[in-house]
Amino acid sequence: MSWLDAPVSGGVVGAEAGSLAIMVGGETADLERVRPVLLSLGQRVTHMGAVGAGQVTKACNQMIVACNALVIAEVVALAERSGVQASLIAEALAGGFADSKPLQILAPQMAESRFEPVKWHVRTLLKDLDTAVKFSREQGSATPISGLAAQLMRLHGCQGFLEKDPSTLVQLYREPDSKG
Numbered sequence: 001m002s003w004l005d006a007p008v009s010g011g012v013v014g015a016e017a018g019s020l021a022i023m024v025g026g027e028t029a030d031l032e033r034v035r036p037v038l039l040s041l042g043q044r045v046t047h048m049g050a051v052g053a054g055q056v057t058k059a060c061n062q063m064i065v066a067c068n069a070l071v072i073a074e075v076v077a078l079a080e081r082s083g084v085q086a087s088l089i090a091e092a093l094a095g096g097f098a099d100s101k102p103l104q105i106l107a108p109q110m111a112e113s114r115f116e117p118v119k120w121h122v123r124t125l126l127k128d129l130d131t132a133v134k135f136s137r138e139q140g141s142a143t144p145i146s147g148l149a150a151q152l153m154r155l156h157g158c159q160g161f162l163e164k165d166p167s168t169l170v171q172l173y174r175e176p177d178s179k180g
Contacts, residue, residue: 004025005026006038018040018041019042021042024046025051025052059131059135063143066149066150069169072106079111080174110169114167115164122162122166155172
C-alpha cells in the first residue's frame, strides 16, 4: 500500500472554486498516479518530499497566516489611533511587498468591525500554531515569533473569541471603548 499526505490551503472558497494549493508528501510515483484527482480539487499540486512533508509545509503555511493576521490587526489599530483611514490600508498596500490575501481579506473586515459571518475560527489558528510550535521544538528549530503569536491568539481566545473570526484580532489592540 502507498501513502501520501496532501494538506491544502485556500479555505472553503478555494475548495468550492477548485483552486486549492495542495502540498504533498510521499513517493513521486504515488503522487503521479493520483495527480489528476488532486488537480480536480486544486490549481497547484507541489511535491514537498517524503511522507509527512506535506504536513510540515501546511504547518509553515499556518504560521505565516496566523502571524500575518496578528500584524494586520496591529496595523489597523495603529492606523485608527493615528487618524489614518484604516479602511484604505489594503487598497494602499495592494501590489506592494506587504500585500497578501490575508491583508486584502482581513484589513477591510477589521477596519469596518465586520466580524460576521465567521469564515474560519481563532481556535483553528491557535490549534495550528500550537501544533507548529510543538513540532518545531521537537525538531530543535526556533520559532519565537510563532510562539508569541500562539500566546496572543490564546489570550484573545480566553477573552471569548475562540469561536469568532480572526478578523476580531484587531480587538486586542483597540482602545476598550472602541471594541464593538
